[in-house]
Amino acid sequence: xxxxxxxxxxxxxxxxxxxxxxxxxxxxxxxxxxxxxxxxxxxxxxxxxxxxxxxxxxxxxxxxxxxxxxxxxxxxxxxxxxxxxxxxxxxxxxxxxxxxxxxxxxxxxxxxxxxxxxxxxxxxxxxxxxxxxxxxxxxxxxxxxxxxxxxxxxxxxxxxxxxxxxxxxxxxxxxxxxxxxxxxxxxxxxxxxxxxxxxxxxxxxxxxxxxxxxxxxxxxxxxxxxxxxxxxxxxxxxxxxxxxxxxxxxxxxxxxxxxxxxxxxxxxxxxxxxxxxxxxxxxxxxxxxxxxxxxxxxxxxxxxxxxxxxxxxxxxxxxxxxxxxxxxxxxxxxxxxxxxxxxxxxxxxxxxxxxxxxxxxxxxxxxxxxxxxxxxxxxxxxxxxxxxxxxxxxxxxxxxxxxxxxxxxxxxxxxxxxxxxxxxxxxxxxxxxxxxxxxxxxxxxxxxxxxxxxxxxxxxxxxxxxxxxxxxxxxxxxxxx
Amino acid sequence: xxxxxxxxxxxxxxxxxxxxxxxxxxxxxxxxxxxxxxxxxxxxxxxxxxxxxxxxxxxxxxxxxxxxxxxxxxxxxxxxxxxxxxxxxxxxxxxxxxxxxxxxxxxxxxxxxxxxxxxxxxxxxxxxxxxxxxxxxxxxxxxxxxxxxxxxxxxxxxxxxxxxxxxxxxxxxxxxxxxxxxxxxxxxxxxxxxxxxxxxxxxxxxxxxxxxxxxxxxxxxxxxxxxxxxxxxxxxxxxxxxxxxxxxxxxxxxxxxxxxxxxxxxxxxxxxxxxxxxxxxxxxxxxxxxxxxxxxxxxxxxxxxxxxxxxxxxxxxxxxxxxxxxxxxxxxxxxxxxxxxxxxxxxxxxxxxxxxxxxxxxxxxxxxxxxxxxxxxxxxxxxxxxxxxxxxxxxxxxxxxxxxxxxxxxxxxxxxxxxxxxxxxxxxxxxxxxxxxxxxxxxxxxxxxxxxxxxxxxxxxxxxxxxxxxxxxxxxxxxxx
Numbered sequence: 001x002x003x004x005x006x007x008x009x010x011x012x013x014x015x016x017x018x019x020x021x022x023x024x025x026x027x028x029x030x031x032x033x034x035x036x037x038x039x040x041x042x043x044x045x046x047x048x049x050x051x052x053x054x055x056x057x058x059x060x061x062x063x064x065x066x067x068x069x070x071x072x073x074x075x076x077x078x079x080x081x082x083x084x085x086x087x088x089x090x091x092x093x094x095x096x097x098x099x100x101x102x103x104x105x106x107x108x109x110x111x112x113x114x115x116x117x118x119x120x121x122x123x124x125x126x127x128x129x130x131x132x133x134x135x136x137x138x139x140x141x142x143x144x145x146x147x148x149x150x151x152x153x154x155x156x157x158x159x160x161x162x163x164x165x166x167x168x169x170x171x172x173x174x175x176x177x178x179x180x181x182x183x184x185x186x187x188x189x190x191x192x193x194x195x196x197x198x199x200x201x202x203x204x205x206x207x208x209x210x211x212x213x214x215x216x217x218x219x220x221x222x223x224x225x226x227x228x229x230x231x232x233x234x235x236x237x238x239x240x241x242x243x244x245x246x247x248x249x250x251x252x253x254x255x256x257x258x259x260x261x262x263x264x265x266x267x268x269x270x271x272x273x274x275x276x277x278x279x280x281x282x283x284x285x286x287x288x289x290x291x292x293x294x295x296x297x298x299x300x301x302x303x304x305x306x307x308x309x310x311x312x313x314x315x316x317x318x319x320x321x322x323x324x325x326x327x328x329x330x331x332x333x334x335x336x337x338x339x340x341x342x343x344x345x346x347x348x349x350x351x352x353x354x355x356x357x358x359x360x361x362x363x364x365x366x367x368x369x370x371x372x373x374x375x376x377x378x379x380x381x382x383x384x385x386x387x388x389x390x391x392x393x394x395x396x397x398x399x400x401x402x403x404x405x406x407x408x409x410x411x412x413x414x415x416x417x418x419x420x421x422x423x424x425x426x427x428x429x430x431x432x433x434x435x436x437x438x439x440x441x442x443x444x445x446x447x448x449x450x451x452x453x454x455x456x457x458x459x460x461x462x463x464x465x466x467x468x469x470x471x472x473x474x475x476x477x478x479x480x481x
Numbered sequence: 482x483x484x485x486x487x488x489x490x491x492x493x494x495x496x497x498x499x500x501x502x503x504x505x506x507x508x509x510x511x512x513x514x515x516x517x518x519x520x521x522x523x524x525x526x527x528x529x530x531x532x533x534x535x536x537x538x539x540x541x542x543x544x545x546x547x548x549x550x551x552x553x554x555x556x557x558x559x560x561x562x563x564x565x566x567x568x569x570x571x572x573x574x575x576x577x578x579x580x581x582x583x584x585x586x587x588x589x590x591x592x593x594x595x596x597x598x599x600x601x602x603x604x605x606x607x608x609x610x611x612x613x614x615x616x617x618x619x620x621x622x623x624x625x626x627x628x629x630x631x632x633x634x635x636x637x638x639x640x641x642x643x644x645x646x647x648x649x650x651x652x653x654x655x656x657x658x659x660x661x662x663x664x665x666x667x668x669x670x671x672x673x674x675x676x677x678x679x680x681x682x683x684x685x686x687x688x689x690x691x692x693x694x695x696x697x698x699x700x701x702x703x704x705x706x707x708x709x710x711x712x713x714x715x716x717x718x719x720x721x722x723x724x725x726x727x728x729x730x731x732x733x734x735x736x737x738x739x740x741x742x743x744x745x746x747x748x749x750x751x752x753x754x755x756x757x758x759x760x761x762x763x764x765x766x767x768x769x770x771x772x773x774x775x776x777x778x779x780x781x782x783x784x785x786x787x788x789x790x791x792x793x794x795x796x797x798x799x800x801x802x803x804x805x806x807x808x809x810x811x812x813x814x815x816x817x818x819x820x821x822x823x824x825x826x827x828x829x830x831x832x833x834x835x836x837x838x839x840x841x842x843x844x845x846x847x848x849x850x851x852x853x854x855x856x857x858x859x860x861x862x863x864x865x866x867x868x869x870x871x872x873x874x875x876x877x878x879x880x881x882x883x884x885x886x887x888x889x890x891x892x893x894x895x896x897x898x899x900x901x902x903x904x905x906x907x908x909x910x911x912x913x914x915x916x917x918x919x920x921x922x923x924x925x926x927x928x929x930x931x932x933x934x935x936x937x938x939x940x941x942x943x944x945x946x947x948x949x950x951x952x953x954x955x956x957x958x959x960x961x962x
Contacts, residue, residue, distance in 0.1 A: 039559075042557075043556070072526055100580060101582045114557075
């Protein structure tokens with residue numbers, strides 16, 4: 001983007017309707033959110049992308065703290081013997097673990113895993129911290145990097161190293177843990193809907209899709225503009241599986257020793273991918289004002305005889321808007337180039353200021369979401385900008401909800417699902433008997449998987465789309481990232 | 482600390498004057514700042530310690546941004562071939578690098594290092610980003626975990642994995658890079674003195690102590706209460722060493738291709754160790770109010786007949802102080818136990834509230850730094866608390882400066898240094914010819930190293946403490962962590 005381009009305009013990005021995948025990579029790289037490095041699957045998050053992530057982190061961190069959690073930091077490394085303690089867990093993660101075998105010139109006595117997730121190391125530590133019911137609940141979160149040696153990678157969506165937060169909690173009762181797992185799912189829902197303007201569905205994962213070692217996994221699922229679903233965050237009711245394996249016990253008020261009940265929950269830099277693929281359009285990113293690194297860009301329309309004066313006026317306007325995240329583009333690019341670049345970067349509001357605007361004490365305000373453009377008097381600017389940013393935030397959610405509604409269908413049989421999916425991807429509600437064989441049959445025929453089993457279930461669930469037996473659930477099927 | 486203790490008081494900590502090392506570990510563990518894990522040298526930073534680090538990070542992050550830098554995130558991994566490109570650099574770090582050799586079941590074609598520091602990976606990326614003088618300067622920082630496989634470890638001071646920020650900048654001119662390296666050293670000085678109340682000396686490192694691959698290394702050096710020095714942060718003028726090896730070139734305005742000039746600079750969780758060892762006393766931590774996770778603790782003096790009323794009053798007082806970080810200790814421990822625990826945790830201000838205080842609308846305010854105790858009317862409380870916290874912040878710095886002054890000496894010969902060091906550790910100013918052999922002679926005889934060469938040098942430097950030749954520098958020697 002920008003300087004290296006001799007043509008004086010931004011590089012073309014792939015057409016979003018023709019090649020969504022190419023569009024995605026183009027947007028991520030040309031908007032300078034992130035880029036590949038020489039090491040396969042490892043990305044660099046560039047300053048613009050990282051500023052976005054910092055804003056998202058700040059929002060989620062506050063929500064996590066407001067629900068009573070505190071942050072801590074656990075080791076990057078997990079000794080192999082610890083990771084192997086919980087059988088399902090190691091089976092689920094072993095194929096993608098990166099192993100450290102040498103420290104300096106010395107071969108280690110026991111090789112250590114780089115955490116793919118931290119249940120094993122954290123549970124081994126909790127077993128020392130928890131003694132009495134008075135030590136409960138333990139409500140700890142950490143922001144960390146984790147590593148999963150992936151074969152196929154894509155910027156933000158699936159990378160060898162990624163950043164996330166992982167909460168790990170211990171409770172006195174089974175019920176309390178379940179309430180926690182559901183509560184954090186609500187937090188994730190609110191984070192997506194209220195801040196990223198990304199609508200999500202909540203529900204229970206099927207047995208085959210649940211977290212390795214969990215009793216139940218819940219997820220929030222978003223629908224991208226290519227009709228594919230994205231698992232956007234998960235919370236796990238771990239039951240007492242890990243507590244038993246890692247011996248996390250407490251002396252209860254009744255003087256008997258009991259195992260704790262646990263949860264874990266995580267949300268990663270993948271959420272940036274969800275944001276991009278929910279809101280982007282043919283011109284690039286569209287960022288929700290609440291998390292946009294730059295909410296307003298001021299673009300001066302410069303002429304030789306009024307250059308200084310215009311820039312001075314732009315700085316004055318910037319000053320007025322100091323409650324917002326404002327950038328003034330003083331570079332020597334043409335206004336058209338700057339407009340295109342601001343659109344590519346998804347900046348919610350653009351203010352154009354030229355000599356004609358200045359004469360009548362106004363600026364031209366353009367919205368990234370709708371393209372609407374109108375003059376605003378400088379004396380009204382701070383108020384108008386505030387209202388407009390709120391409106392953009394709402395509008396992005398409205399548009400995304402509309403897209404989801406238009407791409408949500410109900411089908412009764414596998415044939416129907418297969419046929420419709422060839423024409424139109426999206427969320428497909430269908431009855432399911434609960435049998436893994438039927439789930440597999442769907443996957444083999446349509447590549448669609450069960451995204452989740454929604455919490456609100458109809459009374460009459462009909463008959464399984466595959467075997468025709470009475471359905472246990474109304475499931476949501478989709479092709480997914 | 483606390484609950485597991487049947488005696489109803491906090492566990493004893495080692496005597497600070499008799500065994501400083503044991504005192505340090507006791508304080509870190511019993512105040513629940515951090516603890517060891519089953520993996521040698523890897524620590525867990527517990528919620529109280531992490532809240533302290535979060536406050537410190539917030540302060541330093543703002544200072545880094547206010548000086549024009551932006552954050553980004555670079556990969557955890559460095560392919561071996563990249564790390565080996567700069568000869569001095571790899572030689573300096575190779576002995577302590579953790580190597581990943583396997584991803585899942587597959588042996589990697591090329592093993593990858595876990596970053597011990599990120600110059601190699603970042604320079605390889607910068608070589609793509611920098612093309613024109615218009616791309617300069619690049620002013621990027623990252624908050625990251627790094628790994629150095631250490632033989633001897635100590636909580637916060639030297640751990641296998643640690644957290645830090647590392648800045649990596651590229652400049653058009655030699656002079657601009659030098660200015661940057663010195664500017665960030667000033668930022669570190671201000672961070673320590675103005676926020677942690679830890680006085681530091683600034684200066685140039687000797688050749689033998691400089692960063693592997695740097696042209697010059699500058700450092701801030703603090704003096705701990707056992708008279709040992711702690712290197713508390715470093716900035717490096719990298720010259721063009723890395724730029725040449727990694728081919729970071731730009732087309733200058735004069736149309737010629739040039740290598741950039743670089744700096745890097747880092748400050749780590751070691752700073753928490755500096756904080757503890759500068760201010761702690763026989764009762765535990767003493768935390769500077771500006772970064773203390775809890776600035777004020779309210780301890781109710783409870784009696785059966787006024788319990789509810791007292792707690793209600795305490796909550797009312799807490800409400801009044803909502804601009805501060807306040808904790809109300811409602812646990813069922815005795816007041817004496819709570820006092821000792823609050824002291825161990827280094828909470829700057831303690832408010833005691835009992836029925837007698839309530840009757841006259843006052844609280845008893847006790848300072849952690851001096852132990853002073855006095856009644857304060859509730860109507861004056863917010864103001865008094867604010868002033869008192871400021872005074873504590875000042876007082877901690879004053880005490881630390883006084884300690885440093887009392888432990889700073891000037892010597893003329895190696896014999897003098899050796900003799901004085903057996904009685905009293907501290908900073909020793911001495912003339913040095915600049916020859917590494919003399920530096921080594923000092924180290925072998927006294928275990929003291931050159932901490933830095935201060936920027937302000939006397940005109941008449943005297944003769945080298947070892948060889949007697951004319952001194953090039955007035956150096957500061959000390960035994961160090």
